Amino acid sequence: MENLNNSTKPVDSGSTKKILKRGAKTQNVFALCDDIYFTDVNLQKVGQVIHPVMAGITHPDPRYFCKRGEKDPYAPHLYVLEYVVAGKGTIEVEGKKYHVRAGDFYMLNRCTIPYYYSDQNDPMEKKWVNIAGRFLNALCYTYAINEPVLVVHMDAELHLDRIHEILSSYDFQNSDADNYELMEVLLSLFDMIHISRRSSPEKPERAVFDQILEYITSNITFDRLSPPMISSYFYISYRTLNRMFIKNLGIPPGKYIAAQKIEYAKQLLLTTGNTIERIAEILNFSSPQHFRTVFISYCGISPTKWRRENRK
Numbered sequence: 001m002e003n004l005n006n007s008t009k010p011v012d013s014g015s016t017k018k019i020l021k022r023g024a025k026t027q028n029v030f031a032l033c034d035d036i037y038f039t040d041v042n043l044q045k046v047g048q049v050i051h052p053v054m055a056g057i058t059h060p061d062p063r064y065f066c067k068r069g070e071k072d073p074y075a076p077h078l079y080v081l082e083y084v085v086a087g088k089g090t091i092e093v094e095g096k097k098y099h100v101r102a103g104d105f106y107m108l109n110r111c112t113i114p115y116y117y118s119d120q121n122d123p124m125e126k127k128w129v130n131i132a133g134r135f136l137n138a139l140c141y142t143y144a145i146n147e148p149v150l151v152v153h154m155d156a157e158l159h160l161d162r163i164h165e166i167l168s169s170y171d172f173q174n175s176d177a178d179n180y181e182l183m184e185v186l187l188s189l190f191d192m193i194h195i196s197r198r199s200s201p202e203k204p205e206r207a208v209f210d211q212i213l214e215y216i217t218s219n220i221t222f223d224r225l226s227p228p229m230i231s232s233y234f235y236i237s238y239r240t241l242n243r244m245f246i247k248n249l250g251i252p253p254g255k256y257i258a259a260q261k262i263e264y265a266k267q268l269l270l271t272t273g274n275t276i277e278r279i280a281e282i283l284n285f286s287s288p289q290h291f292r293t294v295f296i297s298y299c300g301i302s303p304t305k306w307r308r309e310n311r312k
Contacts, residue, residue: 033061038167046077047310050133050179050186053078055167058126060087065117072113077132079140080108081189083156087124091116093148094250100124105156105193109140112148127160129167134270135183139190141263144213146249146256154196159189208234209244216257220264223284227253262298265291269307276303 036056045051053074058064068075084104091098091106092115100106102124108114110132118124140146162185170178197210212234219225230253231238245253261283268279280291295303 033059033064035059037164038170040170040172041074043073046074046132048133050131050135050182052163052167052170052182053130053132055129055164056127058124058128060118060123060125062118062120062123064123065115067115068113070113074132075113076111079110079131079136080114080128081131081160082106082108082126082128083160085125085127085157087122088119089116089124089126090119091149091151096149098149098151100151103155104151104153106149106151107145107193109145109148109150110137114149127157127164129160129163131182131186135186137263138267139186141217141260143190143194144210144217145190145193146213150193152193152196154192156189156192159185159192205244206248208236209248212241212244216260220257220260221282221284225257225284227257258294259298261285262295265295265303266306266310269303270310279303 034056036054038052038055040051041053042051082105084100084102084106086102088099088101091100091108093108093112098106163182166178166181166185212230215230215233216225227238227241231241234241242252245251245256249256251259265279265283268274268282274282276291277288280288283291285291285294292302295306299306301309
């Protein structure tokens with residue numbers, strides 16, 4: 001979530017730009033370079049279909065930076081969507097640097113612990129929104145967006161403006177209509193991301209890797225889905241396949257497949273009445289106990305308990 005830790009200089013009251021909204025309450029916000037138009041920080045809502053958390057505009061300031069703490073309870077749930085209107089900036093995640101500039105849209109995936117900041121000589125101006133919820137999880141799964149940081153050079157300003165417009169008059173008491181509008185805008189935004197990624201010139205290896213990710217997503221219930229089978233299907237060695245996954249995602253292909261199976265299992269747990277035994281069979285685990293063991297290793301609780309807690 002946007003936590004502004006960008007200066008030790010005292011803030012004068014003239015820097016106050018906006019009033020934050022949280023439910024029916026308001027409070028003054030003092031920030032050197034942020035106009036925050038909306039906030040609804042409530043961890044109990046992260047399991048909802050969609051949960052807008054915060055939205056605003058960051059004005060150019062060479063001192064600006066944002067760093068999310070490793071123990072931030074929102075980290076496993078929060079997606080950060082930002083469009084760079086002007087200037088330049090840098091995002092650092094897991095030792096890698098991503099340089100962004102005017103005209104770039106970027107998304108920080110959930111479970112990402114980023115540190116990002118403005119260029120000293122050409123500080124960035126950006127529009128942003130922080131969102132959680134199952135709808136974003138499903139969009140990323142559907143469009144095979146798995147990387148911790150996605151950067152696409154495309155004009156997403158109108159999408160961010162529309163999200164801000166919806167949130168500026170958000171009805172906290174009866175939010176269904178507003179949430180439907182948000183989902184429509186987000187679906188359009190992800191369609192644009194998909195088209196931009198397809199049309200942008202890519203290195204051949206990256207194009208193949210994206211095809212592999214799409215193949216896994218589309219065939220997650222295939223009984224023979226495995227790293228050796230994928231190597232054979234795409235005519236590459238297992239060594240090359242493993243190197244591609246480590247380079248792009250930081251995990252081996254077998255672990256990625258297991259993680260995607262668990263994500264699909266969550267959808268089945270939420271949307272069907274299938275038993276644990278049946279879900280284990282659908283996803284081709286060797287036994288229900290094996291499925292439970294893998295699920296607990298990823299989620300920290302059993303599938304039965306996860307279903308009970310999330311169906312509330």
